[in-house]
Amino acid sequence: MSLRVRFALVASLVLVLALSLVGVALDTANQRSAVTGLRDRMESYVYQVLAAIDVSESGSVIAGGDLGDPRLNQPGSGVYVHVHGVDDHWSSPSSLGLRVPELQSMAPGESVFRIPSQNRPYFAFQYGVGWQLESEEVRRFTVSVLIDPGELERQTAAFRRGLWRTLALAGVILLLAQVATIYLAFRPLQAVARDVARVESGDAPALDGAYPAELEPLARNVNRLLATEKANQERYRNALDSLAHSLKTPLAVLRAGLETREQAAAAPLRKAVEEMNRLVTTRLQRAAVSARRTMGRPEPVEPVVRRIIASLEKVHSRKMIQAEVIIDADAMFCGEERDLMELMGNLLDNAFKYGARRVRLTARSIPCEGGRPGLAVRVEDDGPGIDPVQWPLLLERGVRGDERVDGHGLGLAIVLELVTAYGGSVDIGHSELGGAKISVDLPGT
Known part of the structure; x- marks a missing residue:
C-alpha cells in the first residue's frame, strides 16, 4: 500500500478508537451522574414527605400537607413513597394498585440507597426517623422512596443518542480534516514522483520543482x-x-x-x-x-524494426523472404536506440540468413508495476531449425549453426551480451514456422 493509504488507515483506526473511548467514558460518567442525581432527588422526597405528614398520639401516620411533587398523587407515576412503623404505615396516592415489596426498617438517622435487582425492580432510598409524640414517647418510622428505573433509562438513552450523534459528527469532521491534511502533506511527494517520472521517461534532465525544505x-x-x-x-x-x-x-x-x-x-x-x-x-x-544511461526516453520498437527489415529485404532480395511483423502499439525499449538497433539487427539478420521463405517478429510490452515496462521479443523463421544440443553452444562467441552460411558466429553472442547488460534473458527453441525461435525478455525497470 502507498504511504497515503497506510497513514489514512492508521489515523482512521486511531480516530475511531479515540472517539469510542471518549464515548464510553462520557456515557459511563453520565450514568454515574444520573444515579447520583437520582439518589439526591429521592432523599429530597423524604424531606418533602416528612414535612407533609404528622403522627397521632396513637402512632397513626396522618398525611395532611402538600407532598411537593404532583407525581406522588398520580397513580402509576413511577415515584412512590411508603412510610411504615411498628403499628401503622402510609403510602403515597401514586402507590395505588402497586404491590410494595418487603422493606426493612431503618434505625433513626440511618439511610440506604439500593439499585434495582432481580427481587427489587426499583431504585430504593430508605431513611430511618424517630418521631417524638407529645407524651415524649418516640415512635420509629422508616420512609422508603421507590422510583421506576425506566425514568433513568429513558434519560440515559436520550443522552446516549445525542452523545453518539455528536461523536459521529465530530468523527466525520475530523476525518475530512484528516483527508485534507494527508492531501496537503503528501502533495509535495506527488510532485516529486511526477518529476522523477519525467526524468525517467527522458522528458526532463533533472528535478527542477519547488519542494519543501524536508525534500x-x-x-x-x-x-x-x-x-x-x-x-x-x-x-x-x-x-x-x-x-x-x-x-x-x-x-x-x-x-x-x-x-x-x-x-x-x-x-x-x-x-x-x-x-x-x-x-x-x-x-x-x-x-x-555498460555506459548507457539508466534514465532516458524509451524508444519505440516498431520504427526501428521496419528500417532494419527494409534493409535486410534488399540484402537478401534473392530469397524473396516474407517478413511478418506483430508489434504492440505500446512496445517500447527503455534504453539506447543504438542498442535496440543492434539487438533487432542481429536477431533479424540471423532469421533472414537461415530462413527459407518466412520470418516472423513479435514484440509486446511487459507491464511493470510502479516502473517502466519491459519488452518481450520473439524472432522465428522457417529454416532447418537448430538441434537442441546446439542451443547453449550458439550463445558462445564464434559458434555458428550452419557453416555453409557466411558469418563470424558473433550475432547471438552479441545479443546475449547486450541483453545481459539490460538484465534480460535469451532462449532458443523451435518455431511454429518449422525453424528456430529466438526469445528475448527484457524486464521492466
Whole structure:
C-alpha cells in the first residue's frame, strides 16, 4: 500500500478508537451522574414527605400537607413513597394498585440507597426517623422512596443518542480534516514522483520543482546523481572514442606494411590484423552498452524494426523472404536506440540468413508495476531449425549453426551480451514456422 493509504488507515483506526473511548467514558460518567442525581432527588422526597405528614398520639401516620411533587398523587407515576412503623404505615396516592415489596426498617438517622435487582425492580432510598409524640414517647418510622428505573433509562438513552450523534459528527469532521491534511502533506511527494517520472521517461534532465525544505536534500542529491551519471557516461564514451582512434593508426600501418610482403606470407598476418580490427570494434561497442544511461526516453520498437527489415529485404532480395511483423502499439525499449538497433539487427539478420521463405517478429510490452515496462521479443523463421544440443553452444562467441552460411558466429553472442547488460534473458527453441525461435525478455525497470 502507498504511504497515503497506510497513514489514512492508521489515523482512521486511531480516530475511531479515540472517539469510542471518549464515548464510553462520557456515557459511563453520565450514568454515574444520573444515579447520583437520582439518589439526591429521592432523599429530597423524604424531606418533602416528612414535612407533609404528622403522627397521632396513637402512632397513626396522618398525611395532611402538600407532598411537593404532583407525581406522588398520580397513580402509576413511577415515584412512590411508603412510610411504615411498628403499628401503622402510609403510602403515597401514586402507590395505588402497586404491590410494595418487603422493606426493612431503618434505625433513626440511618439511610440506604439500593439499585434495582432481580427481587427489587426499583431504585430504593430508605431513611430511618424517630418521631417524638407529645407524651415524649418516640415512635420509629422508616420512609422508603421507590422510583421506576425506566425514568433513568429513558434519560440515559436520550443522552446516549445525542452523545453518539455528536461523536459521529465530530468523527466525520475530523476525518475530512484528516483527508485534507494527508492531501496537503503528501502533495509535495506527488510532485516529486511526477518529476522523477519525467526524468525517467527522458522528458526532463533533472528535478527542477519547488519542494519543501524536508525534500530539498533528496532533490539535490538526485540531481547530483543524475549529473554524475551523465558526466561519467560522456567521459567513458570519449575514452572509447580516443581508444578507437588510437588503434586505427597502428592497424592501418600494419595493414599497409603487409601489402609490401609476399601474398602467401602476408595472408595469415593480414587475417590476424582483420580479426584484431573486428575484435576491437566489437569490444568497444559492447563496452559502450555498460555506459548507457539508466534514465532516458524509451524508444519505440516498431520504427526501428521496419528500417532494419527494409534493409535486410534488399540484402537478401534473392530469397524473396516474407517478413511478418506483430508489434504492440505500446512496445517500447527503455534504453539506447543504438542498442535496440543492434539487438533487432542481429536477431533479424540471423532469421533472414537461415530462413527459407518466412520470418516472423513479435514484440509486446511487459507491464511493470510502479516502473517502466519491459519488452518481450520473439524472432522465428522457417529454416532447418537448430538441434537442441546446439542451443547453449550458439550463445558462445564464434559458434555458428550452419557453416555453409557466411558469418563470424558473433550475432547471438552479441545479443546475449547486450541483453545481459539490460538484465534480460535469451532462449532458443523451435518455431511454429518449422525453424528456430529466438526469445528475448527484457524486464521492466
